[in-house]
């Protein structure tokens with residue numbers, strides 16, 4: 001019997017980087033979790049125990065820290081990922097592709113009496129800004145191309161009204177009641193990709209990824225809060241439509257939204273109505289199962 005290696009990549013995951021940029025006493029900070037995976041002429045490392053083609057994952061970690069120190073792009077995750085990916089692909093002749101994924105953790109500047117503090121920050125949310133950048137030199141080191149997919153992970157939201165779910169299929173399997181008013185909670189996972197013409201890894205300053213990132217978060221929160229939701233599906237679509245409509249550089253928008261159920265507690269045991277929607281005030285958040293609604297919206 002003979003076999004083929006049909007796909008292979010390797011690298012370093014969860015490289016934790018905290019970087020301070022000091023302009024006098026005015027400090028900027030970022031914290032990233034970086035994953036860098038390489039592809040290329042590395043088959044023999046799998047099939048023939050040939051480590052001569054292996055750039056050690058420890059070295060990949062060291063390159064990440066080297067560029068965290070020296071890259072002018074460090075404060076901008078997409079640009080830093082493009083720099084890191086193109087640096088590695090440019091340096092090693094036999095490495096043709098690098099995929100750099102970054103999660104940015106939130107550090108928000110503390111304000112004292114309305115005045116931004118110069119060097120103190122707090123964690124103002126567990127959501128992460130994400131980016132996945134693929135730098136591809138398959139067509140030659142002078143013809144590198146890149147794909148950038150950015151997004152949001154773990155943005156936990158809840159609304160206590162303005163959400164209904166009616167007119168769904170009713171048959172012998174249906175136990176769910178139609179509701180005109182319910183809690184809607186989800187943990188937003190968003191990914192949006194950019195139209196490729198903006199993605200030259202050698203011209204990293206040419207696009208304002210940060211602007212799209214803050215708009216994506218603001219749009220997601222605004223539509224979630226203000227939509228009279230007919231379903232998770234319908235609200236998801238409105239979020240995606242708005243991001244595409246307002247950002248011509250965005251090509252595809254994909255949301256994955258769990259429907260995190262909150263069940264009104266039945267208090268008939270003590271003679272209290274907590275079940276009719278207008279009386280429902282005490283809920284049990286249910287960790288599992290949850291609904292899971294996912295869609296990609298693109299331009300026609």
Ligand SMILES: O=c1[nH]c(=O)c2[nH]c(=O)[nH]c2[nH]1
Nearest residue numbers: 165176230231232233259291
């Ligand atoms: O917004 C919803 N979409 C569904 O598909 C669904 N299914 C369900 O049981 N509750 C909900 N809510």
